[in-house]
Amino acid sequence: MNSKKDDKKKILLGVTGASGSVYAKMLMEQLSKRDEIQLDVIFSKTAKEVWKYELDNADFMGYPFRFFEHDDLFAAPASGSANYQAMIIIPCSMGTLGRIASGISNDLMTRAADVMLKERRKLILATREAPLSKIHIENMLRVTEAGGIICPASPGFYHKPNNIESLLQNTIDRVLSLADIDADGFEWV
Secondary structure, eight states: OOOTGGGSEEEEEEEOSSSOHHHHHHHHHHHTTOTTEEEEEEEOHHHHHHHHHHHSSOGGGOSSSEEEETTOTTSGGGSGGGOOSEEEEEEEOHHHHHHHHHTOOOSHHHHHHHHHHHTTOEEEEEEOOSSOOHHHHHHHHHHHHTTOEEOOSOOOOTTOOSSHHHHHHHHHHHHHHHTTOOOTTOOOO
């Protein structure tokens, strides 16, 4: 008999040290209100520092999720048997993108991304960088060809945002939609 936890959609969130901690915070806040989602989280070492700097707090561990240390290669996300339906890395640094594109699994985040690709499950990378070099673009192509989804954290304006949160919410909603999670209020235009 399935337990209630087994009925939940399992999502893995990776947060890197790229600028854009607010995206991870907004996604975590939104998913903390969703009973049908089991969210597990991996922060890179740098992600914690960038969060503190950009958001002026260290509240990242205060959410009701299971957190894994970035260097714990024995943690559940390192194996396909963990059975995550999707992995979202937001914000995704170009360094993390490059390691994933090259198959370098030197920490739990890149190993989990490698698992998602080999298991043919959804891997969504919300990249945060501008401008892009040829190397970045080639790495995006390699990940895309391997089955990943590149979703740059580039908000749209079709929904006529009236504040920064509304502007950023557009990217969060798009990422949720890509992960097959209902995004309340998201309208494709």
